[in-house]
Each structure stands twice: as C-alpha cells, then as structure tokens.
Amino acid sequence: MGNYLKKVFLIAGKDMRIEFRSKEKIYSMMLFSLLVMVIFNFAFEPGAEYIKDVAPGILWVAFIFAASLGLSRSFILEKEEDCMQGLMLSPLDRSGIYLGKVIGNFIFTMTIELLSLPFFALFFNLSLTAALPPLMIVIVLATFGFIAVGTLFSALSVGIRGGDMILPLLLFPMQVPVIIAAVKSTGMIMAGSGIEMYSQWLKLLIAFDIIFFVASFVIFEYLIEE
C-alpha cells in the first residue's frame, strides 16, 4: 500500500514539476480566470448593489473555466513521445495513474483558485477574510469533484480526434450539481450564514465527490487499456 502511494505521488510530482517549471499552464489559467471575472463584470451595471448576489456565480464560472482549460492539457504531454505507453508499462496499477493525475490536477487547480481569490475580492469589493475558512471547505470539495470526473474525461478526450473541442461538452453538463452547490454555498457564506444553512449543499458535494471519484477510479482502467 505504501509502495503504491509512493508511486502515485511520483506521477503527481512529475506532473507538478513539469508545470511549475514551464509555468506556461499557470500563466494561461491564471490569466484566463481573471479575464472571465473582468468580462463578466461588463454584463452588470457598474457599482450596482446586486453585484454581491451574482458574484459567487462569476467566481465559480471563472474557476470552472480555468480548471477545464488546465484539464484539457492534463494528458496531452503523455501523448507526445508515447509517454502514456511508458506509464502503462511502469509497475503501477492503471488506477494508480489516474490517482496520480487526480492529485496533480487537484493541487494545481487549487493553486490557481487560491491565487485568483484575492483578485476576486478586489474586483468586486468584497471582504473575504471572515468567510475564508468555510469558503476553503467549499472550494476543496467542489474542486475535487470537478477534477475527479475531469481527469477521467481528459484522458478520454486526448484519445479522440478533435478531443479538445469535445472535452467541455462532456465536462460542463456533468458539473451542473457541483456548480449549483458551490455557487449556493459560496453565496450563503459570503452573506454570513451559519453552517446549518448550507450544510446540505456540502453534503451534496461530498456525495458527488465520493460517487464520481470511485466510479472514475474503477472505470479509468478500461479507458486506457490498449
């Protein structure tokens, strides 16, 4: 078991090292997330009071778009130079490849989200310091659910012609429960509600995370057998 996890972290570590060295993905995801916030801003009256009501939605659209941009690249590196073949030949379960990729994508996406958060507060004039601890729970749960399914679909989309165009078509409908739960609970947290108000949304996120992590973990093996 310990050996298995060690190999899993090797894969996650390899991915992160590549990304943090080239920084190409960080810059594009970060810029993309900020751009979504800025562009959305034009849809509303400047300085309008209701901006606080729509802000959580804008935040999550920015997060989800940026994350899907990152996911679309997750397996592309493995395709070049037949790296996937190498991974499959390595003495590690196929499920371990999935797990490693999920961990790498999760940490990476979390980094982008945490870096975007101050800009979100700045652009929309919100004070997030008090809301930060419960908000972190929501971000972790929602991001994990998104990444769990997203990593599976990312592996799927690199294997097909025009896959980069197909990935969002698969990802966005799947994320409807996550988006609703995340937006609703973020809104309540920002309005200062107690946990009893949004605990049912957290439960939904946890249910989503468990169901799709387990399902993807099992199914991934069938996806890459060649």
Add this chain to the structure above:
Amino acid sequence: MKEKLKDALALVTAVLVVSALYMVFVYAPADANMGNIQRIFYFHVSFAWTGFIAFFGTFVGSLMYLIRKKRFWDILAVSSAEIGIAFCLVVLTTGPIWARPVWGAWWTWDPRLVTFLILTFMFVAYMIVRGAIEEETKRGRFSAVIGIIAFLNVPLTYVANVMWRTIHPDVIRPDKIDLDPRMIHALFMSLSAITLLYVILLLRRMDLEGMRDRVAELKKKIMKEA
C-alpha cells in the same frame, strides 16, 4: 429474435399507437381548467418515461460492454441512446408547447426540466464522441465510459435542482389535478404504446447496426480479394 416475431410486435405497436391516439383525442374528456392543451400530457409523460428507460438501456449496455467486451452490448448502448435522444427531444418540445398557455412561460427552471435537458445534452455529447472514433473497440470502450458516468449524474443533477428550488419556493407549480378515470386509461394506453414503440425501434436499430457491421466486413473481404 425471429423476424416474424418482430413483425408481429411492430403490428401490435401500430395498433396500440392508433388506440392511444383515439383514447387521447376522443375517449378522454377535455381538462376542466386547461382545456384541450392538456391532452399533450399523455404523450409528454409517455415519451419522458420511455426516454429515461432508453438512457437506462444505454447505461446497462455500457456497463455490460466493459465487463463482457461483446459487440452486442455496444450495439444495444448506441441504439438505445439514439432513440433516447429522439424521445427526449419530443419531451423537450411538447413540454414548452404545453407550458406556454398553462404556466405562462415556455420554460421554467424546474428540476425535472433541467435534469432532462442536461441528460439530453450529455447523450448528444455521447453521440459526438462516437462519431469521432473510427476504431470499433475503442469507440465501444470510450462511449461506454460516458454512458455510465452520464447516467450516474442523473440523480445528483435532480437532487441539486430540487434543493436549489426548495430554497426559492416561488416556482410555478401546476395545480394538483384529480384525474378522471378515462384520463388514466388514456395515459396507460399511450404509455404502453410508446414503450412498445421504443422496444420495436430498439430491435430494428440494433438490426441495422448489425447489418452495418456485416457490410463493413464484406467490404474488407472484397478489398482483400481485389
């Protein structure tokens, strides 16, 4: 199944469809509040129910394909998905036609509406993925993964939308209607007619897929000989 049996089934379906039409338009009384527009409900409900069954068929076919690797299950999955999309489009068309005069809006963000829409989107993406893969076994595996994951998402999407709405209880709800027994008869008749329609379409569609395989096989053989 024997050809004769399928023909007989097609005949029974035709009779049932005609009787359903008679019962819906003549036998069942017009609704006291809604008038004749309510008659759309018989087909709407029947197609919704059967469309859902069709996607369940895709789920079963996908699951069995991953386990057994038999082309038959892939054929079942894709045939059922195609019919499911067609039936869901009927649901998504008849619904607004009914809703406009009764609710006063073509569309509301009612949980069932959203769930159906998302479900249809997912299976359209399923067909797009199938179209993008040439190789048969790979197409089977990849689409099976989507067929399973997409179906697992149905309950969560539904729950998320119900929760979203219970927090804002201002949805327009149709008044509870006490159904006339003749209305119930008409509903059951159209339900059985549409369900049989699904079965016969499925069998025919599966035959068609089998014939396509046969044609591809023969072509390959001729190419080899030439």
